[in-house]
Amino acid sequence: MLTKRIIPCLDIKNGRTVKGVNFIDLKDAGDPVFLAKQYADMGADEIVLLDISATLEGRKTMRNIVLNVAEHINIPFTVGGGISSIDDVSEMLNCGADKISINSSAIKRPDLINELSQKFGSQCITVAIDAKKIGSEWVVHTTGGTIATNLNLFNWAKEVEQRGAGELLFTSMTNDGTKSGFANEALAKLSKTVNIPIIASGGAGIKKHFVDVFKKGKADAALAASIFHYGNLTIVDLKRILKQQNIQVRL
Amino acid sequence: MKLVIIDYGTGNIKSIQLAFKRLGVDAILTSNISAIQSADRIIFPGVGEASSAMRMLKSKKLDCIIPNLTQPVLGICLGMQLMCNYTEEGETEGLGIFDVKVRHFNKVVKVPQIGWNTINNLKSELFVGINENEYMYSVHSYYAENCKETIANSVYHIGFSAALHKNNFYGVQFHPEKSSAKGEQLLKNFMKL
Structure with a gap:
């Protein structure tokens, strides 16, 4: 049976992991290659590397990191951040990335989704959507969540699917950083709206939040950063709890 | 031992x-016919869309070469699907090594299937050291039906071939290169066949 996936996310700036990380026996908390390897060995199902560098230099560094991660880990990983052309995707895939994720560049020019999925196949194109609940509406935001668009989450998700995305990564800005749980209502509605897998992001604080995101939010995968980085929760412990709750996981 | 990965332009x-x-x-990445023919082991990969992948194979004349290889060949993902008779993706005629059709998943489940799924009824030396119901990582919207050449099953709404075998030809739907230690075990087994 297909399992639900647990995906740690590493935010990388100018070649270094940004958020503090607190593993036991950690030799270098800022080294993304070392961290990715640790997570892979600890039972992560996939890893997301998000480049938040704003400079050209930072972007060049990312290329080497991707190459290095690909050499060292034996599970799939996705690369996102600053990808806006066929050449960018080619470069990352040639460095060994399995999937790429696009966000603002897809909003700026939606045809990019069609072009990438035709060229590389839907299976390696994840579209990330950041949205915030304003009043009763989920409003899509761009440029790292700083600028509101006039797009509605569910309409944009449908369009993204029709244009050929293979997967959605939905981050609820309303829940992100609150540690109060994922946006399960919106996630469940999203699952009814589209027929491609959905990765839930934003709000993980305790184990029960992961149970809820799969049972109530109907998510196919859950992504988190700080809850894993700070050593509050190991992936194996989390998966044991999920299994006890009859959620299929790879243990 | 010389290992070649056929490089025909898929990412x-x-x-x-x-x-x-x-x-x-x-492993050597190449589309050179004599390099492929003289290898001891051959990986036939594939990611992307079937009809365009088949066109690229034909443009390099590999469609005539691959079915006549005599050394162990392992097709992975789309590579395995192209080794079948026919795929619904782009209504494409395959290489006809495996006598089976490749179909699209019914949309009662999310398509593509992305993630770790179990494999079972393992019937090949390819699976030495790999237990029944081991997890392997897959990403695909199309599947090969179960048939007499099936050497591993998987289920995603419907039962399908997770792996196929005929003579010197092997195919796996999942990605052993991304399936952690057990996937690496399969690659090691392939080298020992």
Whole structure:
């Protein structure tokens, strides 16, 4: 049976992991290659590397990191951040990335989704959507969540699917950083709206939040950063709890 | 032992080369016919869309070469699907090595299937050291039906072939190069066939 996936996310700036990380026996908390390897060995199902560098230099560094991660880990990983052309995707895939994720560049020019999925196949194109609940509406935001668009989450998700995305990564800005749980209502509605897998992001604080995101939010995968980085929760412990709750996981 | 990964223009073959590198095996990426024919082991990868992948194979004349290879050949993902008779993706005629059709998943489930699924009814030396119901990583919207050449099953709404075998030809739907230690075990087994 297909399992639900647990995906740690590493935010990388100018070649270094940004958020503090607190593993036991950690030799270098800022080294993304070392961290990715640790997570892979600890039972992560996939890893997301998000480049938040704003400079050209930072972007060049990312290329080497991707190459290095690909050499060292034996599970799939996705690369996102600053990808806006066929050449960018080619470069990352040639460095060994399995999937790429696009966000603002897809909003700026939606045809990019069609072009990438035709060229590389839907299976390696994840579209990330950041949205915030304003009043009763989920409003899509761009440029790292700083600028509101006039797009509605569910309409944009449908369009993204029709244009050929293979997967959605939905981050609820309303829940992100609150540690109060994922946006399960919106996630469940999203699952009814589209027929491609959905990765839930934003709000993980305790184990029960992961149970809820799969049972109530109907998510196919859950992504988190700080809850894993700070050593509050190991992936194996989390998966044991999920299994006890009859959620299929790879243990 | 000379290992060749057939490079016919589909993306994402770097990760297969790197997986073998982790096992201490240097794999050569090439579309050169004599290099392929003289290899001891051959990986036939594939990621992307079937009809365009088939066109690329034909443009390099590999469609005539691959079915006549006599050394062990392992098709991975789309590579395995192209080794079948026919795929619904782009209504494409395959290489006809495996006598089976490739179909699209019914939309009662999310398509593509992405993630770790179990494999069972393992019937090949390819699976030495790999237990029943082991998890392997897959990403695909199309599947090969179960048939007499099936050597591993999987289920995603419907039962399908997770792996196929006929003579010197093997195919796996999942990605052993991305399936953790057990996937690496399969690659090691392939080198020992």
